[in-house]
Amino acid sequence: MTKIRVLQIGTGGFGESWLRVVNSYPETELVAAVDIQQENLQKAGKIAGLSEESLFRSIDEALEKVSADLALIVTPP
Numbered sequence: 080m081t082k083i084r085v086l087q088i089g090t091g092g093f094g095e096s097w098l099r100v101v102n103s104y105p106e107t108e109l110v111a112a113v114d115i116q117q118e119n120l121q122k123a124g125k126i127a128g129l130s131e132e133s134l135f136r137s138i139d140e141a142l143e144k145v146s147a148d149l150a151l152i153v154t155p156p
Contacts, residue, residue, distance in 0.1 A: 082108040086147035088138060089154035090114040090123035097153050098127045111145040113138050 085101050087094065090112050101109045111133040112123045120134040135141035 080106070082106060083149055084108050084110045084147045085149050085151055086111050086113070086141060086145060087123075087151045087153060088113045088141075089152060091116060091119040092153075094119070094153040095122070095126060097151060098123055101151065102127055110147050111135060111141050113141045 083106060085107050087097060087101065087109060090098060091114060094114070098109065098112070101107050109127050109129065112120060112127065112129055113135045114120045114123065115136055117136070120136070123129065124131065124134050133145070
């Protein structure tokens with residue numbers, strides 16, 4: 080079975096919980112995270128086991144460098 084590749088946008092607050100949720104499903108693979116705050120990204124990397132190359136400060140850069148099936152947007156409205 081092919082995993083659903085997830086790009087998460089927003090990693091602070093509720094985003095931290097969603098990192099854990101996505102990682103807990105065997106059907107999904109968290110391929111990258113985006114946040115404008117570097118501190119949130121560093122914490123996201125530790126929580127989700129993402130490498131520095133998978134952490135982005137802009138959506139445009141993430142979309143250029145990562146292939147994903149799904150964007151999970153966890154940002155304030």
